Amino acid sequence: MKKLMTHFLHWNANHRAVPLIVFLLLTSNFIAAQVKITGVVSDDKGMTIPGANISVVGSKNTASSDFDGKYSIDAPSNGTLVVSFIGFDSQKIAIAGKTKINISLKPSSEDLKEVVVIGYGTQKKKDVNGAISSVRSKDIENLKQVSIDQMLQGKAAGVSVTNNSGQPGGAASVRVRGTTSITGTNEPLYVIDGVPISGDATGKSTSGQTLAGKDGFSASGGSGNTAMSPLSMINPNDIESMDILKDASATAIYGSRGANGVIIITTKSGKKGGGKVSYENYTSFATISNKLDVLTLSEYATLKTNLAKLWGFQTRQEFSHPELLGAGTNWQDEVYRTAISNSHQLSFSGAKDGTSYYLSGSYLDNEGTIINSGLKRYTVRLNLDSKIKSWLRIGGNLTGGITNERITVNQSYSGLISNTLLQSPDIPVRNVDGSFAGPPSSEQSVTYYNPVAEALTRENKLVRKNFLGNVYAEADIIKGLKYRIEIAANTEFSENDDFRPSYAWGSQVNLLADLDVRRQNWYSTNIKNLLTYDRTFGKHKITLLAGQEANDSHWEGLIASAQGFKTNSIHTINLADVDNNTITQYKGSASLSSLFARVIYDFNDKYSITASIRQDVSSKFDPTTDNQKGVFNAISGSWKLSNESFMEGTRKYIDNIKFRVGYGETGNQQIPNNSYSAMLGTQNSGLGSGFLPSNYPNPDLVWESLNQTNLGIDFTLLNNKLSASFDVYDKKSKGFLFQVPLPLYLTGGGGQYGGVSAPYSNLGTMSNKGYDITVGYDLRSSGNFNWDASLVVSHYKNNLDEIANGIVLTQEVNTNGYQPVVVTNTTIGNPIGLFYGYKTDGIFKDQTVLDNAPLQFGQAVGTGAGETALGDVKYVDVNGDGKIDANDKTFIGNPHPKFTYGFTNNFKYKNVDLSIFLQGSYGNDVMNLTRRAGTTNASLYDNQLVEAMDYYSPTNTTSNNPRPIADSSNNNLLISDRYVEDGSYLRIQNITLGYSLPQDVISKYKISRLRLYGSAQNLYTFTNYSGYDPEIGSFNQNVLLSGIDNGRYPVARTFLVGLNLEF
DSSP states (O other), X not given: OHHHHHHHHTOXXXXXXXXXXXHXXXXXXXXXXXXXXXXXXXXXXXXXXXXXXXXXTTSOOEEEOOTTSEEEEEEETTOEXXXXXXXXXXXXXXXXXOSBOOEEEOBOHHHHTTEXXXXXXXXXXXXXXXXXXXXXXXXXXXXXXSSGGGGGTTTSTTEEXXXXXXXXXXXXXXXXXXOOOSSSOOSOEEEETTEEEEOOSSOTTTTOOXXXXXXXXXXXXXXXXXXXXXXXTSOGGGEEEEEEEOSHHHHGGGGGGOTTOEEEEEEOOOOBSSOEEEEEEEEEEEEESOOOOBOOHHHHHHHHHHHHHHHTOOOOGGGSOGGGOOOOOOHHHHHBOOEEEXXXXXXXXXXXXXXXXXXXXXXXXXXXXXXXXXXXXXXXXXXXXXEEETTEEEEEEEEEEEEEEEOOOOSSTTSHHXXXXXXXXXXXXXXXXXXXXXXXXXXXXXXXXXXXXXXXXXXXXXXXXXXXXXXXXXXXXXXXXXXXXEEEEEEEEEEEEXXXXXXXXXXXXXXXXXXXXXXXXXXXXXXXEEEEEEEEETTEEXXXXXXXXXXXXXXXXEEEEEEOOXXXXXOOGGGSOGGGOEEEEEEEEEEEEEEXXXXXXXXXXXXXXXXXXXXXXXXXXXXTSGGGEEEEEEEEEEEEGGGSGGGGGGTTTEEEEEEEEEEEEEEEOOSOTTTTXXXXXXXXXXXXXXXXXXXXXXXXXXXXXXXXXXXXXXXXXXXXXXXEEEEEXXXXXXXXXXXXXXXXXXXXXXXXXXXXXXXXXXXXXXXEEEEEEEEEEEOOOSSSEEEEEEEEEEEEEEEEEEEOTTOOOOEEEOSSSSOOEEEEEOOTTSOTTEEEEBOEEEEXXXXXXXXXXXEETTBOBSSSTTOBOXXXXXXXXXXXXXXXXXXXXXXXXXXXXXXXXXXXXXXXXXXXXXXXXXXXXXSOEXXXXXXXXXXXXXXXXXXXXXXXXXXXXXXXXXXXXXXXXXXXXXXXXXXXXXXXXXXXXEEEEEXXXXXXXXXXXXXXXXXXXXXXXXXXXXXXXXXXXXXXXXXXXXXXXXXXXXXXXXXXXXXXXXEEEEEEEEO
């Protein structure tokens, strides 16, 4: 080498050219390896990202993606690209000789969760002092539910959601940290783009009228579960985020409306980077997940023949050889169907020059799994926001929805589910001439009707038209000081026609067709004025809020009933017999006026405190007193331990440690109008019409109050990949508003029946204690594979602490159309709504044991009618007085779960995505009245479950089912723990598999995203419950009637295929 250099130095050459030669030698390899890289930058959903920054490591060479996400850059073939964009994790990609590299950026986990919506403002999640859970659109995008409240199930800690019915459009029960009231609503307040909506589907604080159903919300009537979701007209695809304010320190800013928690829903808006067109379509196929084992015709004939012989009745000749009979009519196969549903979603969005827009429309045709039931929905939404001046921003959010529902009566003795299970299999669906069949003789004409005929001839339709929106203006006055005015309105018109035609189905005849008509409408206006000051002074950050809000609500309705139509084809009220027409009308209004303020102070990003105060003035209370005013205070604070200097060495192990503590007060005023005064109602008599008081007044009514204390801790592990949040709370409701349950001889049945309704009063105290756990993990991989998961666990323990002396809080359910039976009771020192009845110890199988047993309901021991015999239920003498009577009734089950949970896993490998969502409940009981009705063995003409064939008899002494008695009111059928079952379950709620076509393929057609997916909803449920579905919910959102299965419409198992398309 030395010799080579010597020759070079003595080379006869132009030495001035040497530097140039050296430069060329050193750069020749680089110049030779320079290549042009092209590709497309998109997000994890395939949506192109314009304006992304692309640079080469070790070089100043940079480029940006264009409007379609395309880029081009020169780089070394062995170099590395760095791609970044605001809101996404930066990504390094080795070029490795490739000339085309498509890049998929993953949203930054920190940024996605950074900002949450709090009352009348926003705040960074890391700075929040209260207990708030957030659900983003990506968390629920695979859940194809009709209503957005159903989509919260298993997604947020501290929020328990149960579907009260599988009826499309039916209401769910949402409990944020337990139950706070007995007769007032327990549903949270929803705030959709600033517009408040009560989750109460029964309208307790307004008209109190059902949208459909002749008997209102009564459990002792025949209309069943009629509550319809107030949110079913909101398109879930429009939702961007849902922030759930759980503790009172967060909800107190909403005052009297925040007692049950607040769910703030933000809809989508246009994003910077040009316009986007999105379309989604799916088609689903739904069936009930299981069917109950009812008797076939041969089994039915065997059972009924044996019962007839046992009771000394004449046997049916056609049943003399059951083994020759076929299966007969399987009414479940006839009534349940494979429901086919279709959904179309189309939206346009974008942002440019300070103006953003989002326009969407949707159509949903959701068939029910019961024939002639379902829902059609049409929605449209427009969100606009524009900065028209450097100091002024204006905008609005408008949405409209129309639903057309075909309703099925369920959770009722006369409902279609009961008819389906109990109609005898020897009756065909139709006669030879095509007409609907029925029992041929009057003795066979029991309570139950041809369910197919009932479903197809009864026209029970509900049409709802809802319009909701707001307009706002926000002005910057001086630096840090903003003024915002917002005017919102919400209105709905509903029409319900329930026509029951005249018919002759065998011996079952209805000569007079019946029509019930309901026309109702309401509107609500809401005005807000907000003044916000937000400044940072060195280490001090302060945010001040002062506001005024006024809400005004009005409602009215007309209810008519008619009979005696000449034809079933045309049925308007004017065509009915005028002598049988009845018409009633109602109207009312309510108002709420509020002033509030809040201060948030933060020092050095370590210590923070939030304090708020709100005063509400409600028209629900006596205006001549100070009872109308309610003042609600809250204070909370946090300490970011990880931001202390002495914690610096621990951050690589555990970080973002924050301790939170909060206390707040909220209220409840969800009671009917004018409960503080006496109202006059019209009464008809032989002397003409007059007026009588319709209710007992109580001018001393005051606010129901709720105080809550919360302690919480948040932290992250593994370089922020694992996050956890743990909260414990103590809630106490005081002076809850309750209608005093006076006996009939004092009320005469209430004002609606010509009597005097019992007064409302502040009667007692109730508490809820529990904990919420949220654990999340995000691999945050920049490679081809990524996985993220979340686990939420919720637990609460409810207790009635005190109540006025002598108050009886039992609830009844109608099981046979005649006499309602008590099924729940609520007493001091226990959770509310516990199942109430008799404890049992099997059945009597030994004569000596029977002879020495406590006297059963005053019945002597013997085999005659009204006597206790072998094979009868052996009831427990709970009070030890030597006899069995009503005093031995006790608690036999608890519908409250020990905890609920949800576990979500999302996997992504290249263009394939997989989501698995599990959800469940543990420790709750269910009262299975459907099973009770199917095992009565008290009639010769109604069908039964297969287990009814195994009953005690002298030849079958090993059976644990009681002996049959030809009386539907016999003592063996009393409400007891025989009908209480474990309602715990684990459900594979959703599995979704998707595939996004490669960008280099679809970009040729101006498509930025094309994803095909398949999904299974309610795929399988692990449970010991013997009924259709262990998730029962609350009857018409009544917390005192939770977990009662009386023929509930089962939730469907759904398979669907769909596509996402974006331009």
